[in-house]
Amino acid sequence: MKIYTKTGDKGTTSLIGGERVSKCDPRVEAYGSVDELTAFLALLADTLCHDEQCVAVNSIGDTLTESIVSELRGIESQLMSVAALLAIGKGGEGKISPISDERVTELENAIDNMQSAIPAITKFTIPGGHRTVSLCHVCRTICRRAERAALRASEVTVVDESVFRYLNRLSDYLYNLGRLLTERLNVKEILWIP
Numbered sequence: 001m002k003i004y005t006k007t008g009d010k011g012t013t014s015l016i017g018g019e020r021v022s023k024c025d026p027r028v029e030a031y032g033s034v035d036e037l038t039a040f041l042a043l044l045a046d047t048l049c050h051d052e053q054c055v056a057v058n059s060i061g062d063t064l065t066e067s068i069v070s071e072l073r074g075i076e077s078q079l080m081s082v083a084a085l086l087a088i089g090k091g092g093e094g095k096i097s098p099i100s101d102e103r104v105t106e107l108e109n110a111i112d113n114m115q116s117a118i119p120a121i122t123k124f125t126i127p128g129g130h131r132t133v134s135l136c137h138v139c140r141t142i143c144r145r146a147e148r149a150a151l152r153a154s155e156v157t158v159v160d161e162s163v164f165r166y167l168n169r170l171s172d173y174l175y176n177l178g179r180l181l182t183e184r185l186n187v188k189e190i191l192w193i194p
Contacts, residue, residue, distance in 0.1 A: 016084065017092025026153040031086040033146035034167075038079045040142055044135045045072040051132055068177065071110060075173075078103055078166065085160050086150060099162035107169040114176040118183050121191065125179060129187040136178030143171040 007013075012020045013028060021028065048065050084096045127137035147167040153159055182189045 015089025015092060016087050016095055017089045019089030019091060021089065026149065026156055027086055027089070030146065030149035030153040030159075031083040033142065033149045034079050034083040034086065037139060037142045037146050038076050038083070040135070040139045041072050041076050041079070044132070044139055045069045045076075047132050047135055048072075074106075075170065082163050082166055085163050086153060088157075098160045099166045101162075104162070104165050104169055107166070107173045111169070111173050111176050114173075114180045118176070118179050121179075121189075124192040125175070126190040126192050127178070128190050129182055130185050132185065133178045133181050133187065136174050136181060140171050140174035140178065143167055143174060147171065 008023065011023050013023050014020055015027065045068075048069050078099060081096065081099060085098065088096060127134050147164065150159055150163050150167060154164075179189065
């Protein structure tokens with residue numbers, strides 16, 4: 001199978017079901033943002049596996065990094081489903097299963113576990129302190145953009161509600177992951193003090 005088809009040379013692409021739309025269509029923008037998020041989550045997971053400070057923390061018997069990387073790989077897979085749900089066009093209805101409540105609950109459980117392991121705060125967190133922490137916040141902001149793009153797409157077509165629940169919960173997961181890694185990497189958390 002060739003990777004190029006030349007069918008998009010004039011600025012259109014096919015959705016699931018065969019409908020052709022502009023590459024500027026809100027659905028394409030939405031699943032493109034989810035694709036970008038997936039790539040950045042892969043970078044975050046790879047950084048956790050190879051960053052010297054993260055590896056040092058992990059080498060003292062801490063299995064947290066392995067657990068987080070495993071979670072991130074699972075999230076990447078779910079985001080492929082989110083992107084597919086956003087790519088449904090005419091004739092594609094019913095071809096992609098919604099994100100299950102179980103997957104949303106997994107994120108909620110992970111968030112609860114992280115929150116129990118970090119101190120409570122009463123101020124907003126400013127990204128920074130360590131490149132891995134900052135990368136969590138990059139992922140979080142891309143996730144919020146993907147969520148907004150999905151909402152815009154829902155103004156022109158039906159978007160399964162599981163997409164919104166999953167992206168909303170995922171941004172909370174990424175915020176808490178940044179805070180947890182700040183704690184585990186023993187870096188100073190930067191709080192917004194107006």
